[in-house]
Amino acid sequence: MSTLLQQTIDRCRAAGLRRTKALEELIHTLLENGRPMTLSELAASPRLRNQCDKATVFRLLQRLAGHGLVRRLGLHERAAYFTLLVPGKHSDYLICTGCGSIEAVNAPCPVHDLEDEIRRKTGFRNLYHELEFFGTCPECAV
C-alpha cells in the first residue's frame, strides 16, 4: 500500500503538482480509507486535522480532479464525495440511506458493454459511468 501511495504521489508530481505535506497526507487518507469521503470528513481526519485548512483540502481536491486523479461523486447527500482514481480500478457503491454507510461492491461491473455502445452511438468523449445502489442495510432495517 505504501507503494501505491508512492505511485499516486508520483502521478501527482507528473501532473505538475508540488509535493507538499498536505498533498501527501490527503492522498494517504483517501488511500487508507478506501472509500469516497466528503470535504469535511477529509479536513477533520487525523492526518489532515492539524496539517492544513479546509480551503487547502478543497483546492487540492479541485486540482486533483482537474488532472483526473480524483473524482467528485454525487451520492445523494448534501455534501459532495471525493474518491481517488486508481488506474485500472473501478468501483460501484452500495449505500445505506439510513445510516449513510458506503461500501464498494465487489462484483464485476455489468455496465461495460453498454458504455461502449453509448460511446459508439453518441460520439461522447471521455465517457465513464457511476453506478450506485441505495437501500436500507440490515442494521437500519430493524
Place this chain on the structure above:
Amino acid sequence: MSTLLQQTIDRCRAAGLRRTKALEELIHTLLENGRPMTLSELAASPRLRNQCDKATVFRLLQRLAGHGLVRRLGLHERAAYFTLLVPGKHSDYLICTGCGSIEAVNAPCPVHDLEDEIRRKTGFRNLYHELEFFGTCPECAV
C-alpha cells in the same frame, strides 16, 4: 400523456396530498420535461414561475419524495436534481460534463441481475440503483 398526468396526480391524492394548483403544475412540468430537474429550474419554469414560491416547490418535492413519487438524484452538480418516479419505468442518464445536458439512455438497463444478487447477498431492503454516464458531448468536444 395527459392520462399519465392524471394518474400521477391520483397517486398523489392517494398518498394523502391535497390537490393544489402548485402540485398539478409541478407534476406537469416534470412530466413534460421528462428529465431530472433542479429546484431552481423547476421554480423558474413557465408553469411554476408565476404560480408559487421556491419554498413551496421545495416542500412539494420533499413531500413527494417522502411518498416515493419523486426521487432526489446526485448528478454531480452542486444543486440536487429531482425526477418523477413512474411505476414500472426506470431510466439511466447520459450527462455532458461540458454543457450539463442530461438525457435518458434508451437501452435496457444492464444492472438488474447484479441488483438481485446484492439484495440476496447483503440483505439490503428497498434496494434500487442509479446509473449515470458522464462525458463530453460532440457539441462540447469541438
Place this chain on the structure above:
DNA sequence: GTAATTGCAAATACTTTGCCACGTA
C-alpha cells in the same frame, strides 16, 4: 528567485425552516 501553494476570512450558492395567512376537504 519565482511561481505554486496555503491560511484566514469573507462571499456565494443552495437548501431548509419559522410563522402567519390561506385554501382544500
Place this chain on the structure above:
DNA sequence: TACGTGGCAAAGTATTTGCAATTAC
C-alpha cells in the same frame, strides 16, 4: 371548521474565492 399548504423572509450548511504570506522547486 380544521389541518394541510403557501408566501415571505431569515437562518443554516456547504462551497468557493481574495489576498497576503509562505514554500517547493
